[in-house]
Structure formats: structure tokens, C-alpha cells
Amino acid sequence: MHDHVPKRKLPLSRKSAFHGIARQQMRENRPPGSVCAHFPSYDECRNKFRGYTQQLQDHALEVTGDSLECWVDEHVVVDRDELYRWLRNPEGAVFATPHYGPFVGAALMFAQEGQDGRPSNIFYDPTESVPDNERFDQLFGRFRNKLNVLHNKPRGLIKAVRALRKGQCISIMFDVVQRHSDCLFVPFFDKLYPAMGGAAYLSLLARAPLVPAYTIPESGQRLRVVFGEAIRPVDYDDVEKEQRIFLMTCALFSGFEAQLRGMPWHWIYWDNVRHASVYDEEAISDGASLHKVLCRRIDAYPQLLTAAPSLKALLDNA
Amino acid sequence: MTDRRHASIRDLVDRLIEKTAHEGRYPLICLPSMPAAFKLLDACAARGMPVMAVGHPALMEQWWQSADRYMATPLTLWRKCRDGVDLPAVTAIFQDQLVAVDNSYVRVQALGDVYHVSPIECMLITRFNPPCYIGLRVVGNDAETASRLELSTYQPKLQAPLTREDFRRVMADVLRPLAQMVNESPPDWVAGDVFTLKRGNNFNIMLSQQIRQMEALWRLYRRQHGILPDGLPLGNILRNAKAEIASIAR
Numbered sequence: 001m002h003d004h005v006p007k008r009k010l011p012l013s014r015k016s017a018f019h020g021i022a023r024q025q026m027r028e029n030r031p032p033g034s035v036c037a038h039f040p041s042y043d044e045c046r047n048k049f050r051g052y053t054q055q056l057q058d059h060a061l062e063v064t065g066d067s068l069e070c071w072v073d074e075h076v077v078v079d080r081d082e083l084y085r086w087l088r089n090p091e092g093a094v095f096a097t098p099h100y101g102p103f104v105g106a107a108l109m110f111a112q113e114g115q116d117g118r119p120s121n122i123f124y125d126p127t128e129s130v131p132d133n134e135r136f137d138q139l140f141g142r143f144r145n146k147l148n149v150l151h152n153k154p155r156g157l158i159k160a161v162r163a164l165r166k167g168q169c170i171s172i173m174f175d176v177v178q179r180h181s182d183c184l185f186v187p188f189f190d191k192l193y194p195a196m197g198g199a200a201y202l203s204l205l206a207r208a209p210l211v212p213a214y215t216i217p218e219s220g221q222r223l224r225v226v227f228g229e230a231i232r233p234v235d236y237d238d239v240e241k242e243q244r245i246f247l248m249t250c251a252l253f254s255g256f257e258a259q260l261r262g263m264p265w266h267w268i269y270w271d272n273v274r275h276a277s278v279y280d281e282e283a284i285s286d287g288a289s290l291h292k293v294l295c296r297r298i299d300a301y302p303q304l305l306t307a308a309p310s311l312k313a314l315l316d317n318a
Numbered sequence: 319m320t321d322r323r324h325a326s327i328r329d330l331v332d333r334l335i336e337k338t339a340h341e342g343r344y345p346l347i348c349l350p351s352m353p354a355a356f357k358l359l360d361a362c363a364a365r366g367m368p369v370m371a372v373g374h375p376a377l378m379e380q381w382w383q384s385a386d387r388y389m390a391t392p393l394t395l396w397r398k399c400r401d402g403v404d405l406p407a408v409t410a411i412f413q414d415q416l417v418a419v420d421n422s423y424v425r426v427q428a429l430g431d432v433y434h435v436s437p438i439e440c441m442l443i444t445r446f447n448p449p450c451y452i453g454l455r456v457v458g459n460d461a462e463t464a465s466r467l468e469l470s471t472y473q474p475k476l477q478a479p480l481t482r483e484d485f486r487r488v489m490a491d492v493l494r495p496l497a498q499m500v501n502e503s504p505p506d507w508v509a510g511d512v513f514t515l516k517r518g519n520n521f522n523i524m525l526s527q528q529i530r531q532m533e534a535l536w537r538l539y540r541r542q543h544g545i546l547p548d549g550l551p552l553g554n555i556l557r558n559a560k561a562e563i564a565s566i567a568r
């Protein structure tokens with residue numbers, strides 16, 4: 001027998017299955033039933049649009065510095081007025097783009113809008129965290145004079161804030177968590193979904209609006225970039241920083257949920273939703289309900305009390 | 319030595335009864351948490367053998383109807399039998415369910431990773447030197463068939479005082495079939511999700527996630543009502559709890 005058994009990395013969301021868990025069957029990676037119910041031809045739409053997306057993504061990955069302008073002109077459809085409204089915003093803008101449709105095409109559009117002295121900026125995890133991102137490093141490296149690649153490290157974060165404070169724009173992907181040890185949890189499809197507050201944090205630091213951007217494949221090898229409702233830091237000035245980050249991230253995911261309810265086939269991380277913890281709005285209907293739910297969680301995970309004795313104060317007040 | 323043949327539950331119970339009669343002692347069995355294992359223990363009890371099972375009581379109640387008749391935690395089991403000469407019953411250990419942060423759990427380097435384990439198997443083997451088996455899952459005849467169980471005879475040859483190396487060796491032997499099952503992901507391995515918490519820092523991360531989810535509920539309450547529940551500084555409590563979990567040195 002070998003002493004070392006090959007490790008299989010399970011998504012951390014599965015690891016929260018400590019109480020009341022039924023073992024999951026084979027992964028289906030489908031939206032919740034409540035979403036699919038509205039789309040009897042979901043599978044057909046998914047197959048069609050995933051095909052478009054794959055073709056566009058593959059094509060986009062081959063674009064060079066010389067062919068960038070031509071590719072964007074030929075393949076990208078966007079409301080230019082709205083795009084420039086944000087690109088020319090004096091406070092800059094944080095474009096929050098999920099892994100939705102042919103998102104690489106939107107990044108190319110973004111790169112195309114960069115100029116000497118006022119580049120676009122794209123912020124994502126380094127290859128040390130996500131090895132697959134090496135292909136993006138190779139792609140975006142071809143547009144160095146128009147697009148800065150900023151990696152999700154302390155230095156990259158500082159550069160991102162500086163860029164925003166100069167009125168530049170940043171694109172950041174917000175829908176997948178790599179570091180589960182410090183993520184937030186926000187309501188998303190009746191679940192408490194793990195989310196990073198990075199997009200909101202950058203927006204707050206630089207006072208730049210957070211602008212959701214979604215990429216939708218169309219026939220004819222084209223993609224359309226649509227913008228969601230902007231989330232402005234000034235609207236959250238009446239609460240402290242941590243609550244602001246939380247509320248802005250909630251708003252971001254609320255908009256994303258609305259987008260997905262209309263077109264669920266463009267997103268591939270439904271499994272993460274399936275494995276997330278259930279969120280019942282009744283839990284926050286009043287103070288007594290909230291207290292009850294929190295105490296119930298401690299009862300379900302008695303190790304919480306051992307690890308965090310401060311929680312005893314909650315039980316003492318029950 | 320591995321006794322590798324496909325056997326029914328009845329066959330396995332027959333072997334255990336025969337072995338018990340021959341040895342005059344009840345065996346220790348390390349089992350994965352799955353219906354085949356629960357059925358095995360039910361069958362042992364039905365044939366008149368006393369049974370004890372060590373796992374997580376709250377989880378077992380959901381997975382195994384008869385659990386409350388046989389269940390014990392590592393601590394309660396140890397207290398029950400430590401003064402005896404032999405194990406007082408067929409003793410099953412479901413190591414895949416055992417997760418905690420208290421000092422009874424030990425970090426062990428095994429199978430190329432760090433696991434947090436209860437040392438209960440080693441304690442019982444060192445104390446009583448019982449006949450031992452490790453339950454191995456074998457695949458059913460087709461994808462629709464539940465997992466079957468085989469019992470592999472296990473002779474770790476431990477003696478007091480237990481050395482670190484011996485402890486590491488035994489835990490590697492106990493964990494190996496479970497670690498293999500992580501790759502296979504059998505649908506009827508009910509503790510599969512729990513087992514992954516034993517590895518590395520996963521348990522701490524899980525606790526941290528629990529606190530963050532509680533914090534999320536509190537923040538959502540604030541968003542809706544704009545006020546905190548009267549008299550209870552929830553924000554401070556949760557903030558302190560987060561800091562306490564973050565500081566756990568394991």
C-alpha cells in the first residue's frame with residue numbers, strides 16, 4: 001500500500017456540512033429549481049450559449065496587441081455612452097465583472113479603452129493562487145501599454161487604489177472566493193454565499209462607484225457588455241466601514257442575482273450556490289428570532305463554544 | 319493480513335462471532351460511516367453481541383436509527399471501559415465523524431498531510447490489545463448498489479508506552495481507507511464532508527465560516543431594522559469570537 005494517497009481538493013463549502021447534511025449526489029452544476037422552473041428549455045439555452053461563449057473565449061485568448069482594436073470593433077457591442085460615462089468618471093470606477101459569459105471579451109474591450117498615461121487596470125488572483133490564470137497573464141501581457149495587470153496581493157492592492165485615485169478604472173472579478181478563511185457571507189439565491197469584499201473595499205478606499213458589468217454572448221461571434229446599477233460609496237456613509245463593505249457587497253450580489261434570474265445559463269458556478277448554507281429571512285424578522293437562530297447555530301456546532309468562549313454571552317442571554 | 323473476499327453482512331457477523339468465541343474477547347473495528355457499517359453493528363446486536371460505537375452523537379442520530387442504543391463519545395467510552403480487563407463489547411470507532419478543537423484531539427502527520435484525530439483507537443489497542451479490524455469499502459456490483467463492507471484483520475502490535483512513531487503508523491493505517499474514499503466520493507459515505515474537516519486547517523476554517531455567517535445574519539438584521547437587539551452587544555460578541563477562533567494555535 002502506498003503511504004501517500006492522492007489528495008482531492010473539495011470545495012470548502014462542502015466542509016460546512018456538519019449538521020443536517022445529506023450526502024450530495026453527482027454534481028449537476030445547475031441553477032436552483034426555483035430558477036430553472038421558469039425556463040423549461042434551460043438545457044437547450046445553456047448548450048447553445050455555452051457554445052457561443054466557448055468559441056468567443058477561445059478566440060479572445062488569441063488576440064494580440066496588433067489585432068486588439070479590430071477584434072473589439074468586430075465582436076464587442078456596448079452602449080458607448082454608458083461606457084464612457086464610467087471610463088471618464090473623475091473618481092474612476094470599479095467594474096465588477098463575474099465569470100459570466102465570454103468575460104474575456106469584456107476584458108479586451110476594457111484593454112482597448114486604455115491609453116498611454118491613463119491605462120485600464122485589471123485585478124485578479126495571481127497564478128500562485130489560481131494556476132489557470134497564467135493564460136490571462138499571457139493574454140493581457142500583450143497589451144502592456146494599455147492595460148495594467150494587478151494581482152491580488154498587497155502590492156497589487158496598493159497599485160489598484162492609486163490607479164483609482166488617479167481617476168483610472170479597474171476591472172475585478174467578484175463571484176468566486178479563493179480564500180475561505182476571510183470571506184463575507186451575503187444573501188444569494190436564498191443562501192448565505194461566500195463572497196470577497198475586495199470590490200467594495202476598493203470602491204470605498206477610492207470613493208469610486210462600483211459598476212457591475214455582464215458579458216452576454218450573441219450569435220454571429222459577438223458579445224454584448226451590459227452594465228448593472230452602479231453602487232456608490234456615498235450612499236453608505238452613515239455606517240462604519242465593515243458594515244459599508246458588507247452592504248455594498250450585498251448590493252452587488254443582489255444585482256447579480258437579478259441578472260442570473262433573467263439569464264441563468266451564462267454562469268458556471270451554480271455548484272457553489274448549491275453547497276452554501278441556507279438563508280432564511282425569518283431569522284432577521286425581529287431581535288428574538290435572530291437571537292434564537294444564533295443560539296441554534298451554537299447548539300449545532302458545540303465546538304464553537306470551546307473555540308470562542310465569548311459566544312457564551314449569547315447563550316446566557318437566551 | 320487482509321481477508322479479501324466479498325462477504326455479506328451475515329458472513330461478516332459470523333466471522334466476528336467465531337473470532338470472539340475463539341479469542342474470548344470482543345473486537346475493535348474501525349469503520350467508515352455508511353449504511354453497510356451501521357447494518358453490521360445492528361446485525362451484531364441482533365445476534366446477541368453487545369455493541370458500542372464511538373462517533374459524533376448529534377450526527378449519528380441523523381444517519382443511524384439505532385444510534386442512541388450504542389453511541390458514545392471517545393471520552394465516555396474510555397471512562398466506561400478503562401478499568402476493565404478487556405473491551406466490554408464489540409467496539410466500533412467512526413474516526414471519520416470525530417472532529418473537535420479540544421485538547422483530546424491530536425495532530426498527526428500521515429499520508430502526506432496533517433490530520434486532527436482522536437487517539438481513541440490507539441488508547442484502546444494499547445490498553446486492551448483486542449482483536450482489530452479495519453472496515454474497507456468495496457464498490458457494489460453497479461453504480462446503483464450501495465457500498466459493501468469488508469473487514470480486514472489488523473495487527474498493529476502496539477505496547478505501552480505508546481511511541482509517537484507507533485501512533486503515527488496506526489493512525490495512517492486507520493485513515494488510509496478513509497482518505498482513499500475522498501477520491502472515490504461514494505454517495506453513501508455520510509461522513510465524507512465531515513472527514514475533510516479533519517485535514518489541515520479545514521476545521522478552523524469551518525468554525526471561522528460559522529462565525530462569519532452569524533455575523534452576516536447580524537449585519538442583515540442591522541440593514542433591515544437599523545438597530546441592534548436591546549441589551550445585547552452582538553457586534554462585540556461576534557467580533558471577539560472571530561478573534562478567538564483566529565488565534566487558535568493547533
